[in-house]
Amino acid sequence: EAQVTQNPRYLITVTGKKLTVTCSQNMNHEYMSWYRQDPGLGLRQIYYSMNVEVTDKGDVPEGYKVSRKEKRNFPLILESPSPNQTSLYFCASSLRDTQYFGPGTRLTVL
Amino acid sequence: GENVEQHPSTLSVQEGDSAVIKCTYSDSASNYFPWYKQELGKRPQLIIDIRSNVGEKKDQRIAVTLNKTAKHFSLHITETQPEDSAVYFCAAMNVVGEKLTFGTGTRLTIIP
Numbered sequence: 542e543a544q545v546t547q548n549p550r551y552l553i554t555v556t557g558k559k560l561t562v563t564c565s566q567n568m569n570h571e572y573m574s575w576y577r578q579d580p581g582l583g584l585r586q587i588y589y590s591m592n593v594e595v596t597d598k599g600d601v602p603e604g605y606k607v608s609r610k611e612k613r614n615f616p617l618i619l620e621s622p623s624p625n626q627t628s629l630y631f632c633a634s635s636l637r638d639t640q641y642f643g644p645g646t647r648l649t650v651l
Numbered sequence: 652g653e654n655v656e657q658h659p660s661t662l663s664v665q666e667g668d669s670a671v672i673k674c675t676y677s678d679s680a681s682n683y684f685p686w687y688k689q690e691l692g693k694r695p696q697l698i699i700d701i702r703s704n705v706g707e708k709k710d711q712r713i714a715v716t717l718n719k720t721a722k723h724f725s726l727h728i729t730e731t732q733p734e735d736s737a738v739y740f741c742a743a744m745n746v747v748g749e750k751l752t753f754g755t756g757t758r759l760t761i762i763p
Contacts, residue, residue, distance in 0.1 A: 639700065
């Protein structure tokens, strides 16, 4: 089954404790992206990747890192999480323009 | 960069009536305009999209129109049903594989 998976689905952590949210797709898509969703602000792009070893900043990259060492995986790294990064995070992948979203990761930073 | 504005932020319609959600964008180079539906607690799901070489596209009860001159596009849902209740997002992309900018969403409520 074609899908985008994210782990973990829920995470509660404390300020400053490094964490990684994984994203994986099995559709051989070149393009992958991370978004955060906050009430009243819609979905805002954090980082995107057009292919392996190619990443670029979206609209809200501060405080986040990504890597794209292989086509199927695109992890999101928070080196030192802060409470303002409490949000719902979505990973997405696409072959051209139609994006397919993962199930989301709800992150709470205390 | 691209800026997408979406209106209204909330919309309530009687079951069976039509609903219209409107978006404007700022970057004239944008050429791909998807619409996503997000039900409570779920991921956004693509419901329809339109590319800049097309002015209108229809899929059963859902249609999207695009006016490139005015830089706006709209989602039309006819014969609304309770299962249409959700948050709808418009978006715009200027180059394949680059940034996708979303509107802030419209919460649509269908009143039985």
